[in-house]
Amino acid sequence: MAIYLPELVAHDVSFPPLHRALTEPDGLLAMGGDLSVPRLMNAYANAIFPWFSDEDPLLWWSPSVRAVFAPNSLQLNRTLRKQIRRYKLHFSVNYAFAKVMSHCAAPRATQLGTWILPQMQQAYLQLHLQGHAHSLEVWQEDKLVGGLYGVMVGSLFCGESMFNLLPDTAKLALVALQQHLQQKAPGWIDCQLPNPFLMQLGAQTIERDDYCAMLQLYRCQLLPLSHWQARHITLDMTIDA
Incomplete structure (x- = not known):
């Protein structure tokens, strides 16, 4: 049809x-x-x-249905804390936006291609340069081993994609992101479409109308630009799931 x-x-x-x-x-x-x-x-x-x-x-x-992480829904458990110590991981925001996008664009083992095409990468790089799109990086020494990127709409983070080169580094990037957001914002993260990985981590689904109501509430609550200044960040290791 x-x-x-x-x-x-x-x-x-x-x-x-x-x-x-x-x-x-x-x-x-x-x-x-x-x-x-x-x-x-x-x-x-x-x-x-x-x-x-x-x-x-x-x-x-x-x-019609969105996947979102509610505030405080992403927390460090014993396994994730063990991974941080085992691999000696550290974290940053906006240190390597283009590299994070490039890793996210790399085809997965089960995929034939990628939707993060060169024109998408260029477009979101422009969003980043204008202060709208941000990345969260996970490092092992000087090697980028995990991360994510997305777009801030007021105080709501709209996640686009993530990657990991070591076990659990995508999960850790999400935890680090929510901790970073909650310093200045409620901590909601939009993940667009639900999938088993997100639901296993604690994402919930909401109807489009409810998501639009959330957008209307948060899109005018701007975070200070200084909050996204490129820098290393430290996770609160005392928070436990």
Whole structure:
């Protein structure tokens, strides 16, 4: 069956209303447009994100169900603390944004390709340079072994992707991110689509309307730019799950 999608134009960064998103495939809202900073920030502020493969047009989504981590839901347990000590790990924010994206874009063993295409990497690098996108890095000495990146919408962190080269370093990046957020913000993390890995870590699902209400509450609560100054950060090792 043919699918009709509104096609976005370059001079207008607005999107169709969310109630027009398809139910099959779930959340597909529009196609086309561009990956400019104004369009991307307008998308995230309205519960929309881009997601497409190499042979697709630029596709925009707002799924009916989102996966989120509530405040204090990501904590260090004994296993994670043991991994930090075993591998002598340390953490930073915004030290290596481009490298984190590059690692996230590398195809997984079970994937034939990646959705983090070169144009996506360039677009999110521009978001980073303008202070909207941030990375959390996990290091073993001077080697980058885990991390994640995403977009801040007010005080809500919209996670995009993560990677690990050592066991549990993606989990540790999430814990470090939430601890860092909760110094200045409630600590909500949007993970877009639920998957078994996220649910095992304690993510919960919420309906689109509830997510939009959360966005409306938090998108105007801006964090100070100094909070994302590139620097090393220290985890609170006393917090236990």
